Amino acid sequence: MRSKLNQYNQKRNFTRTLEPEGITEMPQEGLRFVVQHHLARRDHYDLRLEWDGAMLSWAVPKGPSYNTRDKRLAVQVEDHPLEYRHFEGTIPKGEYGGGVVMLWDEGFWEPYVDVDGGLHEGMLKFVLKGRRLKGRWALVRMKGKAGDKKDNWLLLKEKDDYVQTADGISQFITSIRTGRTMTEIEEGEEEKFTRNPFSSTEVQLAKLVRHLPEGEGWLYELKYDGYRIVAYLEGHRVRLMTRNGHDYTERFQDVASSLADWAEGRAMILDGEMAITDPEGKTDFQALQNYLKNPRTKNLTYILFDLLALDGADLRGHPLIHRKETLAALLENAPPNLHYSRHVRGKGEESFRAACEAGMEGIIGKKADALYSGTRNGDWIKLKCDQRQEFIIVGYTLSQKRISGISSLLLGIYEGRELVYAGRAGTGLKESDMEELEEKFKDIRRSSAPFKPAPKPRANERITWVEPELVVEVKFADWTEENLLRQASFKGLRADKNPREIRRERADEEKDDGELQLQPPAPERKSLMKINTNSMIIEGIKISSPDKVIFTDPEITKVDMIRYYAKVAERMLPYVSRRILSIVRCPKGVAQTCFYKKHPGPGSQGVVTIPILTSDGTTEDYFYIENPSGLIAEAQMGTLEFHIWGSRVDELEKPDLMVFDLDPDEGMELGTVRQGVRDLKTILAELSLNSYLKTSGGKGYHVVVPLKPAVSWGVFHDFAQGVAQVMEQKWPDRYTSNVRKAKRTNRIFIDWIRNGRGATSIAPYSLRARRGAKVSMPITWEELDTVAPDGVDMAEALRRIQDSDPWEGFFRNQQRLQ
Structure with a gap:
């Protein structure tokens, strides 16, 4: 592995120089670049681009230029080790390259041509994401003259928003890392930047509650759906750390770059949530998962809600309200991907209802005078609009319906030090999710369950057990009396969470004086909450005009109809979930015009859109639902009848x-x-x-x-x-x-x-848009x-679902056509 750095090593005496010895390293996530100002026999700048475990290197005598007319000579020299991107100091005189080296710029680079092909052809185009160098650049090899041993290239700035009429680099005379000038580096002076008072911290955690305290002593913010990240800023260096100590700086390069530019060398420690936001400002955890796989989207946002240190001072012992006021002032002119998390004083009930109405995850309450203890001590509380939390994957199943992939995930949680079974998640898994999970499962399979007693496999399914190392986020309807999940749906992997910390989230049981109870204890909890006479929330869905009459004989209102679907969801969804739908809507009631709909409309809530190839060879969008919220969202829009395809989207061309x-x-x-x-x-x-x-x-x-x-x-x-x-x-x-x-x-x-194919039938438990609410x-x-x-009308159906299931064993049939 040293062969490509042999020339580098042969030119240096490592007993005399502090430069790192050349060892080819395994590349990490993200391609780094560095520019070093090198005052040797001749003053020049060294451009180094990470590639294939080393740093491709060019000496640029005049330095880079933002002026597109400037064609700067760049002489390709020997590859340098990756570790060289950290080198700043003095190379002794008489040694190769003897002189002063400053870290002038650093960041990440992205090629937009094939690198190996570009090096061979003599044309390398790329984007630089540094503190000082940004935008599109190109390296073009010059035609060599006879007898010329040097590999000469030209460094060019390509046209983009960063172009300048001047070279744009002359004003930068200090180190990007230490703030020192060339003279100060040569004289061995200390770094110019203030250090943070600590380099790691436990994050403050929120306790799940059912009741919100009243009074002006509490601040309420939205609960965001992303990765909890603590940012450490020193000089122009940024570290983005997850709760369990993983460094995600390279995964969130754009935010790291914005933080460094915005802080301008100031030392601070920030706490916030890294999230993807949609056009309405809502955070989308699945979109964040997609970003981590393919970071092309531009709406990654770091939502900041706390300031733990500033200018070397530890602020964790200061009241929260003071920390937030300082943070708000700092962020006044911040880049758009750095967002301040605003709060309201008191008004917990209104904040919670507004969050649920907007389709958010919930709210966080914080004591205004709370110190930052890094514990879950009740100073921060959370109330969720729906039930979701993290679980540990302990195994997966494969049923006879699939020859490969994953039918459902088996989940666990810790009760004290003991890992216990928590149920399974059988919906929400896309093919891409299965492929990613299967790859991760390859090295962690085990022969037996990681706990006792182990659940028995259902009929015609095979269980594969895995080591309890992977954490997933799951949305679910409720817990059964047997402490198992009901209607659990996979939402995404949580690489930022430590499996040993995954516990069942339990809301506080006691109701103190002066508290407002927003949810009765599960399982009696009903997800219905009146906001005013014209709207309410059911399963996180805002219900408009709840008193509108849908059926006249007997009189049944819109909210009666929606409550019906909420109550039959557990029985109905196994037949409806993940099947293409056609629906009948009667927005003004069955006495008025109803219409048939099989394509999703703009902004459809609670449904999943899927493109399907039609019989004429064109592709059209259809839709399906996965959970009770989808059922309720459709009912809110006036849907009375649900008609289903004979196949599921998982096996669309094989009806069942x-x-x-x-x-x-x-x-x-x-x-x-x-x-x-x-x-x-x-x-x-x-x-x-x-x-x-x-x-x-x-x-x-x-x-x-x-x-x-x-x-x-x-x-x-x-x-x-x-x-x-x-x-x-x-x-x-x-x-x-x-x-x-x-x-x-x-x-x-x-x-x-x-x-x-394409035909539908009325779903079990569906209402009919006819007189009598049949x-x-x-x-x-x-x-x-x-x-x-x-x-059977609606009232009789509700009575019947209290009895045993007349179709018990329906999904255990193994019959098939040949």
């Missing part, structure tokens, strides 16, 4: 839900319809297929067949048609497979058409003779 709708001719007796259901069940049983029954909320019944996703839509569609044709051939006077109404006289149409309700086969197709 076959539905037959028995549509009787007008005036047909109910007994005849029920006999049709029995005949269809018999045909399916002869094909060794289990089937399930539900009401349609209209004239007929629906017979539903769960299948493993194994065949294409064409095979699936043809099979469903074949079943209908068998019934038609066996009982031609009773049934028809022909969609034309003229063929239905005194017969039942066995509707198989909804089993094609529901498409799962029932048992034994109830066929006692429950009419329109025999």
Whole structure:
């Protein structure tokens, strides 16, 4: 590994010079560059670019220039070790390069051509992100003259926003690191910059509560969804540290550069949240995860809420309000990617409601006179709009539905020193997430569970256990009585968290005098909170016009309808989640115009958009939901009916839900319809297929067949048609497979058409946009003779979900088409 630095080593006597010995290093994240002012036999500047474990180096006699007309000679010299980017001092006279070396600039660089190809061809273009050198630059190799042994290039400034008419470097005569001049470096003077009073600290943590204290002694801020980062600034150096001590400076280069430019060498320590913000100012944790994988977005923001040290003074013993006032003044003219976290005094209830209404994560309350103790002592509190926290991955499952990937993550938390099982997260995982996790799992698999007792695998799934080293953020509906997560959804990896610190977040149980209770204790907690007579919050979704009448007989208001969906979500979502939706909206009630919708609108809340290739070869956006918030968000927009595809987005081209709708001719007796259901069940049983029954909320019944996703839509569609044709051939006077109404006289149409790609069927537990607020309700086969197709309304459905599930075992079926 030393071969590329042999020339560097051969030119130096390391017993006399303090320069680092040349050892090729493994490259780290981010490409560094440095410019060193070198006063040797000739005054010049050395440009060094990190590449392939060393520093490519050019000597630039006149230094770089921001003037595009200046063509500065740059002589390529031997590669230098990466460690050389830290060297500042004196090389003894008589040694190679003897003289004074100053760290004149440093930062990161990004090539926008292939580097190895550019070096070979003699054209290297790149962006510099330094303190003093910024923007687009180019190195161009000059044609060599006969006998010329030097490798001469030209350093050019390319046109961009940083171009100047002067060279733009003459005013910088001190070290970027130490603040010293060349003379002061030569004379060995100490650094000119003030040191911070400490180099690490435990961060102040917030305690989860259910009640907000009243009074002007509390400050309330938004709770942000990102990475907690403490920034240490000394001179022009910046360190961005996570809670568990990881240095993320290279991952957040743009913010580090802004901090260094803004601080102008001043020493300070800042506390804040690194986040990606959307156009409305909301923080998006998933977008931050994407940024860490591919840092191309420009809206990375460091949201600052505390100042721990300034100009060498430790401010942790000062009251919070004084620290914040000083921080606000410092940030008055800060770059746009440095944002001050504003607060309000008192008004905790209003702040919480406003945060939830805006779709934020929640709020943080802080005692105005609190010192910064670096503990979770109750001086800071938090109240969340929805339930989410970190968990440790302890394993993952793979069901028969997938031949590779991850079906669900098995999660754990620490109770004291003991790791315990906390449940599983089966939604929220995208293909890219699975690929990243599978790569991380390769080296941490283990043969047994990291705790006892271990959960048993479900039918037809395989569990792989892993070492408890990876932390993830998870959103969930609630905890069960068995202390397991309900409806947990993966949100992203948390590389900034220490697994040993992951505990179940429990809200304070006691209610003190003078406190305002905003949430009753779980599991009785209902996520409903009135704001005023015209709006309220359910599952974090603002509900407008809650008293609007949707059904008139019986009278059912908009909030009644939304509460219904909130209550049936646990039963309904397994059938609806991650399936493409078409919906029926009745924003003014069923007595007015309703409309059918299958494409997402601008600003759709709570839904996930997915591009799908249509039959004509074009791509159109469709949408699906993943959680109760998505269900409620749709209901808030006036959605009454939810119609689902027969496949999930995970296996879009392999359907797994076959539905037959028995549509009787007008005036047909109910007994005849029920006999049709029995005949269809018999045909399916002869094909060794289990089937399930539900009401349609209209004239007929629906017979539903769960299948493993194994065949294409064409095979699936043809099979469903074949079943209908068998019934038609066996009982031609009773049934028809022909969609034309003229063929239905005194017969039942066995509707198989909804089993094609792009077709939908009404979802289990969905309301129908018809008089009476009927529901498409799962029932048992034994109830066929006692429950009419329109025999379950909203009130009856709510009563029924208190009983056992009539479709128990639906998803444990292993039947498939060949």
